Amino acid sequence: MFDHNYPNSDGVSERLSIAIRHIEFARKYSGSLLEDLEDDDWFWSPAQFTTHIAWQAGHLAMSQYGLTLFQQRGRDLAVDKELMSSKFRKLFMRGTQPITDREAYPPPAEILATLDRVHDQMRKEIVTFDGDQLDHPLGPPHAAFATRYGALLFAGDHEMIHAGQIGMLRRLMGKQPLR
Secondary structure, eight states: OOSSOOTTOTTOOHHHHHHHHHHHHHHHHHHHHHTTOOHHHHTOOOTTSOOOHHHHHHHHHHHHHIIIIIHHHOOOHHHHHHHOOHHHHHHHSTTOOOOSOGGGSOOHHHHHHHHHHHHHHHHHHGGGSOGGGGGOBOSSOOSSOSBHHHHHHHHHHHHHHHHHHHHHHHHHHTOOOOO
16 A cells, blocks of 8 residues: 555555655655755755755654644654754744754754654654544644645645755756756
8 A cells, every 4th residue: 555664554544545645755755855965055045045955854854743743643742852852843843934054953964864753753653643533623724724634635745845945956056857
């Protein structure tokens, strides 16, 4: 059913399977955009607009946590404190803006490690977010979705939005397109 070995994935509904495949496709694509980058590439920003790959990738880690874990099961302090620090969350949460000060951010290896930890935790837990609970409304609802299932579907969409921005930054740096 899945490209990856998901624990306890037997009996997962078709709609949860769709959300999982959507999230995995987006992560595979964004991962391909990050693979060959040097540390300096992570903080390159076009002159006209401040943004960089470090912020994009950190924001992906934070948003995947929010959409696929927090919106599904709330905060789990024992698990969540191991996923990312409070400082990391504050740097990359919704509404933050990238800044040019490289020293304000963790190094690329730490951002990637956080992105991987969140994704690994999502993979462990997502198979438990099935059934009627997917239809539970969120309070307050997000502009793009109103239910837990909508949050899971949006996780893949959101990652692809930022993958597009990462792809554009790569092109502006002079790198060849991957697709």
